[in-house]
Amino acid sequence: VEYHLERIEEHKHLNAFIEIYTTEAREQAKLVDQKIKEGKAGKLAGMVIGLKDNICYQEHQVSAASKILDGFTSLYSATVVQRLLEQDAVIIGRLNCDEFAMGASNETSFYGPVLNAADATKVSGGSSGGSAVAVQADMCHAALGTDTGGSVRQPAAFCGVVGLKPSYGRVSRHGIIAYASSFDQVGPITKSVEDAALLLEVIAGKDEFDSTVSSVPVAEYSKNLAFNGKARIAYLSETLESEGLDPEIKASMLKNMDLLRKDGHIVEEAHFPYLDYVVPTYYILTAAEASSNLARYDGVHFGYLSPNANDLERTYKKSRTEGFGLEVKRRIMLGAFVLSAGYYDAYYAKAQKVRRLIRDNLNDILTNYDFILLPNAPTTAWKLGEKMEDPVVMYLADIFTVQASLAGLPAISIPVGDHSNGLPIGLQLIGRKFEEENLLAFSKTLL
Ligand code: GLN
Numbered sequence: 404v405e406y407h408l409e410r411i412e413e414h415k416h417l418n419a420f421i422e423i424y425t426t427e428a429r430e431q432a433k434l435v436d437q438k439i440k441e442g443k444a445g446k447l448a449g450m451v452i453g454l455k456d457n458i459c460y461q462e463h464q465v466s467a468a469s470k471i472l473d474g475f476t477s478l479y480s481a482t483v484v485q486r487l488l489e490q491d492a493v494i495i496g497r498l499n500c501d502e503f504a505m506g507a508s509n510e511t512s513f514y515g516p517v518l519n520a521a522d523a524t525k526v527s528g529g530s531s532g533g534s535a536v537a538v539q540a541d542m543c544h545a546a547l548g549t550d551t552g553g554s555v556r557q558p559a560a561f562c563g564v565v566g567l568k569p570s571y572g573r574v575s576r577h578g579i580i581a582y583a584s585s586f587d588q589v590g591p592i593t594k595s596v597e598d599a600a601l602l603l604e605v606i607a608g609k610d611e612f613d614s615t616v617s618s619v620p621v622a623e624y625s626k627n628l629a630f631n632g633k634a635r636i637a638y639l640s641e642t643l644e645s646e647g648l649d650p651e652i653k654a655s656m657l658k659n660m661d662l663l664r665k666d667g668h669i670v671e672e673a674h675f676p677y678l679d680y681v682v683p684t685y686y687i688l689t690a691a692e693a694s695s696n697l698a699r700y701d702g703v704h705f706g707y708l709s710p711n712a713n714d715l716e717r718t719y720k721k722s723r724t725e726g727f728g729l730e731v732k733r734r735i736m737l738g739a740f741v742l743s744a745g746y747y748d749a750y751y752a753k754a755q756k757v758r759r760l761i762r763d764n765l766n767d768i769l770t771n772y773d774f775i776l777l778p779n780a781p782t783t784a785w786k787l788g789e790k791m792e793d794p795v796v797m798y799l800a801d802i803f804t805v806q807a808s809l810a811g812l813p814a815i816s817i818p819v820g821d822h823s824n825g826l827p828i829g830l831q832l833i834g835r836k837f838e839e840e841n842l843l844a845f846s847k848t849l850l
Pocket residue numbers: 504505506507529530549550551552553554555582689801
């Protein structure tokens with residue numbers, strides 16, 4: 404804990420933490436130390452963990468990096484936090500992120516952007532940027548993030564660490580501040596596949612507080628990391644041929660495919676004809692769900708209350724106008740639009756159908772192959788501010804991560820070396836639903 408507190412101090416300028424639990428972490432560490440001596444310590448004893456600021460921790464503030472929740476204290480802990488504590492993890496602080504997890508660069512946070520530790524003129528990626536940078540710069544052993552359309556995998560790729568998005572329904576969302584409920588999943592950001600496996604094993608599984616969590620048994624992922632035999636891997640030619648893909652990232656994918664073939668795995672081309680539709684489908688559906696989820700921030704129940712309001716109508720209007728940032732407001736409006744009576748069929752209902760096509764296509768590929776291999780993002784981390792002017796340009800950067808999210812499949816980002824610009828490159832693997840065990844074991848052969 405002392406070591407990590409020093410690292411946090413040294414890397415303050417990166418803006419990864421919103422709050423540091425200095426005294427509390429020291430006390431927790433002492434308690435855990437005692438338990439270790441008594442031989443009663445849990446699986447995570449000694450692991451120092453940071454939490455993305457959209458994960459509730461009892462009697463601690465949580466804000467989803469939004470002014471509208473600034474100063475709000477959580478009344479209960481998320482199931483994932485409860486489980487970390489039961490296994491004696493030490494929680495060191497809460498981590499910066501995009502406001503309500505909406506973003507791909509951690510620049511929409513009310514608390515300012517997070518900078519990449521590999522190059523502080525570049526973004527961390529997002530939305531779990533604080534989580535990725537905290538692990539990258541060794542400010543904690545591991546962090547939890549949330550991934551709705553890439554928010555664990557993409558910042559992990561930008562920061563050269565491991566990021567795992569579990570299958571939808573693998574991990575409880577109880578106590579997670581909702582963005583898009585049919586997509587959101589909590590996932591670990593770590594330095595190794597072993598740590599990701601251990602954390603997933605602790606946080607995953609049935610929860611009486613979240614009926615969308617599957618009762619499929621949770622494997623002991625951390626003990627089953629040996630991958631035996633040969634894998635069948637599909638690559639999607641549409642992703643490799645995609646226009647905006649950085650040539651060096653493409654070369655890195657091709658090189659890794661060759662290495663896999665040399666190791667005796669089968670690597671073959673498969674087709675995904677829907678690549679052009681994944682971003683629009685994702686943004687229609689997530690905006691719709693967000694507009695509904697964020698209706699609760701009304702200036703009355705919790706969070707920011709505008710001092711300029713003097714009746715109920717204005718309380719709602721002014722609190723929301725002043726409390727939400729630009730990107731969040733844009734998505735609420737887009738969501739309300741696609742759900743409105745005149746446009747529901749044309750946009751929302753249509754997007755649901757396309758989601759089904761995408762899911763069926765990926766599941767078909769996964770009946771013949773164990774994994775799908777693709778890039779994480781078209782480029783490495785970009786310059787701060789570079790994509791803030793045009794939201795569509797920012798959205799398009801999600802083109803390779805949203806497919807697994809639309810299909811509810813598990814996906815992992817593995818660091819595979821640096822670009823000549825000095826920034827990390829991540830490779831993405833998608834696995835079959837609820838087959839995280841296999842996905843983690845195979846990923847370990849790559850790292
Ligand atoms: N960049 C995507 C978005 O803005 C993904 C965010 C996420 O996974 N939370 O929606």
